Amino acid sequence: MRVGIASIKRWETGLIQSESILPYGPQLNNYSDLVPSIKESNENDAEPLNEDEQRIITHVAVTFPEERTVYEAAHREKIWSKTHIGALIPYSLAHDLTEI
Numbered sequence: 770m771r772v773g774i775a776s777i778k779r780w781e782t783g784l785i786q787s788e789s790i791l792p793y794g795p796q797l798n799n800y801s802d803l804v805p806s807i808k809e810s811n812e813n814d815a816e817p818l819n820e821d822e823q824r825i826i827t828h829v830a831v832t833f834p835e836e837r838t839v840y841e842a843a844h845r846e847k848i849w850s851k852t853h854i855g856a857l858i859p860y861s862l863a864h865d866l867t868e869i
Contacts (some may be wrong), residue, residue, distance in 0.1 A: 789856065832869055
C-alpha cells in the first residue's frame with residue numbers, strides 16, 4: 770500500500786486507513802472494517818488496473834522476486850527500526866521508503 774501511495778501520491782478507496790508494525794512486516798490494521806465492503810463487492814464491477822497501478826505491481830514483482838526479499842526489505846526501512854511492534858505506520862511517511 771505504501772509503495773502505491775509513494776509512487777502515485779494517492780489512495781482511492783478510503784477504506785485502508787493505516788498499517789501497523791508486526792513481527793513479520795507491516796500489515797493492515799483494519800481488516801474487520803474491510804470485510805463488509807469485500808463481501809458486498811461484485812468482482813464484475815471492478816475496474817481494470819490503470820497504467821500507474823500496473824507499473825507499480827510490475828516494479829514490486831521485479832524488485833522482490835521472492836517473498837523473503839520483501840520481508841527483508843521491510844525490515845531495513847527506517848520506520849521499522851524507529852517504531853515498536855503494534856504501532857501504526859502513518860501513510861504520510863510513504864515518501865521515506867528507501868527499499869523500492
